[in-house]
Amino acid sequence: QKEVEQNSGPLSVPEGAIASLNCTYSDRGSQSFFWYRQYSGKSPELIMFIYSNGDKEDGRFTAQLNKASQYVSLLIRDSQPSDSATYLCAVKGRNSGYALNFGKGTSLLVTP
Amino acid sequence: DADVTQTPRNRITKTGKRIMLECSQTKGHDRMYWYRQDPGLGLQLIYYSFDVKDINKGEISDGYSVSRQAQAKFSLSLESAIPNQTALYFCATSESGGQETQYFGPGTRLLVL
Secondary structure (H helix, E strand, O other): OOOEEEOOOOEEEEOOOOEEEEEEEOOOOOOEEEEEEEOOOOOOEEEEEEOOOEEEEEOOEEEEEEOOOOEEEEEEOOOOHHHOEEEEEEEEOOOOOOOEEEOOOEEEEEEO | OOOEEEEOOEEEEOOOOOEEEEEEEOOOOOEEEEEEEEOOOEEEEEEEEEEOOEEEEOOOOOOEEEEEEEOOEEEEEEOOOOHHHOEEEEEEEEOOOOOOOOEEOOOEEEEEO
């Protein structure tokens, strides 16, 4: 079982809608959770991180963490075509010396 | 100038050749990582180093070796390249003691014929 699971997509949403991306993880000792955006052929870039239960907002992005249910999500409000990319969930856990474990990513397509 | 640089950016090599990918950073971070990315498989950790004298294998270290020459430099070697090592390789850095946010280099696209 992969430690960090994401639906590969593609997730298609119309421009202006809310995109909801989900991620589950298996290590209950995980401490920090990250969302990266990756455009095709480019390197991942950090969107935001969260480490406490609840919501964390940054502009159009909101990360949500529920440690009891072991899931983390990313909401993108007012989605734009430029948000079309692959979104990677990463978890800082105990099983690789506190290096990050990455999910395979969810492909998001925002249609005009 | 970019904080994390990788050389070369693209490389074509033949089966059995030894090649080295280099990573340098000016962020002053103590931790460095090497990942490979294959289509549909996400990022897989090859090796990571928490300081110059602390190097650890990741989930797919077979066929690879690394060298941490200095805090700012971390090299990945393929001793005898094989076609299934064709992939996109990323170096990343992070700073200990905080949230361990990782910052990625631009990547090296490797093709093994």
